[in-house]
Amino acid sequence: xxxxxxxxxxxxxxxxxxxxxxxxxxxxxxxxxxxxxxxxxxxxxxxxxxxxxxxxxxxxxxxxxxxxxxxxxxxxxxxxxxxxxxxxxxxxxxxxxxxxxxxxxxxxxxxxxxxxxxxxxxxxxxxxxxxxxxxxxxxxxxxxxxxxxxxxxxxxxxxxxxxxxxxxxxxxxxxxxxxxxxxxxxxxxxxxxxxxxxxxxxxxxxxxxxxxxxxxxxxxxxxxxxxxxxxxxxxxxxxxxxxxxxxxxxxxxxxxxxxxxxxxxxxxxxxxxxxxxxxxxxxxxxxxxxxxxxxxxxxxxxxxxxxxx
Amino acid sequence: xxxxxxxxxxxxxxxxxxxxxxxxxxxxxxxxxxxxxxxxxxxxxxxxxxxxxxxxxxxxxxxxxxxxxxxxxxxxxxxxxxxxxxxxxxxxxxxxxxxxxxxxxxxxxxxxxxxxxxxxxxxxxxxxxxxxxxxxxxxxxxxxxxxxxxxxxxxxxxxxxxxxxxxxxxxxxxxxxxxxxxxxxxxxxxxxxxxxxxxxxxxxxxxxxxxxxxxxxxxxxxxxxxxxxxxxxxxxxxxxxxxxxxxxxxxxxxxxxxxxxxxxxxxxxxxxxxxxxxxxxxxxxxxxxxxxxxxx
Numbered sequence: 001x002x003x004x005x006x007x008x009x010x011x012x013x014x015x016x017x018x019x020x021x022x023x024x025x026x027x028x029x030x031x032x033x034x035x036x037x038x039x040x041x042x043x044x045x046x047x048x049x050x051x052x053x054x055x056x057x058x059x060x061x062x063x064x065x066x067x068x069x070x071x072x073x074x075x076x077x078x079x080x081x082x083x084x085x086x087x088x089x090x091x092x093x094x095x096x097x098x099x100x101x102x103x104x105x106x107x108x109x110x111x112x113x114x115x116x117x118x119x120x121x122x123x124x125x126x127x128x129x130x131x132x133x134x135x136x137x138x139x140x141x142x143x144x145x146x147x148x149x150x151x152x153x154x155x156x157x158x159x160x161x162x163x164x165x166x167x168x169x170x171x172x173x174x175x176x177x178x179x180x181x182x183x184x185x186x187x188x189x190x191x192x193x194x195x196x197x198x199x200x201x202x203x204x205x206x207x208x209x210x211x212x213x214x215x216x217x218x219x220x221x222x223x224x225x226x227x228x229x230x231x232x233x234x235x236x237x238x239x240x241x242x243x244x245x246x247x248x249x250x251x252x253x254x255x256x257x258x259x260x261x262x263x264x265x266x267x268x269x270x271x272x273x274x275x276x277x278x279x280x281x282x283x284x285x286x287x288x289x290x291x292x293x294x295x296x297x298x299x300x301x302x303x304x305x306x307x308x309x
Numbered sequence: 310x311x312x313x314x315x316x317x318x319x320x321x322x323x324x325x326x327x328x329x330x331x332x333x334x335x336x337x338x339x340x341x342x343x344x345x346x347x348x349x350x351x352x353x354x355x356x357x358x359x360x361x362x363x364x365x366x367x368x369x370x371x372x373x374x375x376x377x378x379x380x381x382x383x384x385x386x387x388x389x390x391x392x393x394x395x396x397x398x399x400x401x402x403x404x405x406x407x408x409x410x411x412x413x414x415x416x417x418x419x420x421x422x423x424x425x426x427x428x429x430x431x432x433x434x435x436x437x438x439x440x441x442x443x444x445x446x447x448x449x450x451x452x453x454x455x456x457x458x459x460x461x462x463x464x465x466x467x468x469x470x471x472x473x474x475x476x477x478x479x480x481x482x483x484x485x486x487x488x489x490x491x492x493x494x495x496x497x498x499x500x501x502x503x504x505x506x507x508x509x510x511x512x513x514x515x516x517x518x519x520x521x522x523x524x525x526x527x528x529x530x531x532x533x534x535x536x537x538x539x540x541x542x543x544x545x546x547x548x549x550x551x552x553x554x555x556x557x558x559x560x561x562x563x564x565x566x567x568x569x570x571x572x573x574x575x576x577x578x579x580x581x582x583x584x585x586x587x588x589x590x591x592x593x594x595x596x597x598x599x600x601x602x603x604x605x
Contacts, residue, residue: 142540156570247455248544263544281452286448
């Protein structure tokens, strides 16, 4: 286990390093680094000062080193638009994004675990096919189309829900549904398939044979065994899906989170914000996936003892 | 050798007939829908009634036929600059499908070749290629796409490049696995013993056997690429105005949603039809490829 954890963590840091390096070379090779790091509309004195600070007058190699130095002193640059450290801008957007992510995960679990179990038990009946059709639609409808139609119906026609911001509980409804749709679709399918695998096992027949009520058989013997697969899928998929989804959802509903910030920064070419935002989200996703991986290895007694290959 | 190659055509037709035979009505419908959309996109310059970018300020914001103030020339109404919605939808569909097709084909050629090379050569080459694959899988692609589009500009060329980059890692991963499996087969060893060069082995013996995973992955990746392209265009990060893509039309039309909803609804419904068709096909291919999901 210790060796497995060590190699997993090592691989995680290697990936960080590769991504940071690629971001650096992508930004430096595609244009003038001074325009990229410092931007327009700044006095000559400040420009000289910042050029020296970031080492932009030096060779590519010294620039790379000073780029890496940011990870020790936290000086990731200033936003072109707001002229304040990007690290502050990103920091104040983390909590709204997290809030939206948490409500979406809660909704996803509440809907898709029961739906997946039902779809597995009644796989030949109308319940099974209805659940799978809805899950397919949740997967096939692009989230921005879903959001657009919801805004049209619930905000403009019925005038029930607010469109912009995160002020009240009502503001959470549409963004949460939009962000969860794809997650619900994915998790429902995985739950159903994991349950189908488990339902065919011998211990299920044994549990029934010793006279346990069906509800207990399904929940205790079925769901518990299926939950390992379900949880690992949830953990590994949620970070990536949520990162991709929140960009769209936050930008549609003007939710003050990181996704909205990334799109704004991209549209206004605020490179320092974009660069730091992309790095933050990428590193967060990789870190979460590594943690899930380790938790999964720890939870599985076979892996915990064998130390895995 | 020629026998094996010429035999592959009837085999392909038989495989397609098999596929059609066990398709559900929904999947057959999706095939029909997909073919009609492709034909529509190809015939767009012939059937579109107007130039998609021609403005007519006298007939701005006209609703579709059947509503008040509609003009009979404009079947689906006009947008805020008096451009014909039907023509823009058709050209948007055409561009969306073209971009997705180009992106998928380039991604397939690039990722597929890397995967086959990794599988055939092995060793350090394999390690490096697979490390690149793992890195790309680790980062959500939307982030990479936004970053690259901002950095390199929003031209059609950059868009194709970004779309091609999406999904190459899946081709590489899957084809490497299949190649490694095939390389251990006796018929490859026999070919090598008979003196065939690695290039010949790859072309004549590997490729025909790789067709089925390629088709599956291509369908899946095509539908993902369509989604990605529409999403990026919707956010305003894709191909720039006035060029019409379906996603961009939905994104730009949002400002008029309360009063002129057809500007959004027409392209949004078209996107739904396209994604329904491609996702159904993609899903079908995935289910066929995954033994665990076969009907029990």
